[in-house]
Amino acid sequence: MTFFTPLRLAAVGACLMALTGCASTSSPADESGTMTVNSSAPLLPSVLFAGNAEQYQGWHCQPADQNLVTATNTNDLRLWSLHGAWQLPQAVVANGARYQDGGISFWNRGNQAMVETPRGQLQCTLGEERNVLTRSERPGVMFFGHGNEPGWVVALAHDSPTLTLELNYGEERIELPYMVSVMDNEAGRVVLENARIEPFFRVRIEAGACFDNMSGFPFPARVTLSYGGEQFSGCGQGIAP
Template sequence: MSRLHVFAALGLSLLLTGCATAPAPITTHEHAPLLPSTLFPGDAEAFTAWRCSPDQGVVTAAAAEDELRVWSTHGAWRLTPAVVAGGERYEQGELSFWRTADGAVVESPRGRLMCQASMRRLALTREQRPGVMFHARGNEPGWMATLAHDRPEVLLSLDYGSREQRLPYRVIQMDNEAGRVVLASGRGDTPFELRIEARACFDDMSGEPFPARVTLSVEGEQYRGCGQGIAP
């Protein structure tokens, strides 16, 4: 998928210069739109959470030995394997992720991060979430948002499931390079905005890792949580 930004502290923001595409205009779809690939695990079966020093959180998803997808608080990238004497090393340009028996090292021209795996979570599948293309959730109060895979429709479940609405939506921003999507209600009488960004996200109760940060704005309230794209 697209590239991975790891940390402003390492100066990797320079890698993004000039890479973002212009936001798409407001569009409507008869069918569900294709979401940025950086919101999905690809062929990986699980996500791994890493805690790094200096203090950072990173999420990875490894698809066999073909690639390593990495998410940080600033973006998402895809690294490819490199030949090393020991461990597993993945690179993109001058950015690398080197996994060894003791943990992992993230390197850039500006510095190095020492990381330890803290948690592993199996990726959601279509079998677990039939008909769902993207699933998001948050806590306090508990909420969920699920995008249908075949039509522009979202199921919003708020206040621990006590309020549910199934609503059409329209795309008001789609930036595949940055891994950013903004959706708005397709009905004037029930406004909402759902903002999805490819960023390392950790459930604030369980600590489970996800590849997307999600913000839902509805009825004057704002809900924050994590999400994951679900491949067919």
């Protein structure tokens, strides 16, 4: 997994927006626009991963009434909003911890944080925290997503373009090959579809702050699953080796 590329800013009030990504081994389409299938799994955008961080932190912020997700690495902070993500290098500060890239900065001390953008400031309070999923917990999985009511899971294999779906709280379990129809590394967006005519499915993964609607736990990606004529929404994260 590579690190985030340099990010450009988009000032939209107190909201945060950013774009990032990394190269993929999969080609979403050939010159005719037809989707192609590779025998190896694609490299997902690095914005979907926590880096070497061990935890995700969820932050509740005002006055925009929005929630943020962070993951603290050795020399930088990964920050996700509802609209995208940043990688902020560590900066020198007398008290607490400060991370900054251009006009965007994140400063925190204990359970309080302040986020500054060219258009405003957010005052944040630490909410839920959770440990980053690892390969020892999810062997062979490079991306894990899930949702609730009814419970569902999608897991992408790390060594081949196949995914496993578990539906209705695990009562139905299927393994299917997929094609990459969209791989937007700059925006951290991936769309996967069935490599066979039936059954149709689509998995849309987008970088951005996501919170489990039952536990409140923070994640760096929103996941939308379309299958069996239904659409399911949930959260997910990349899992590094």
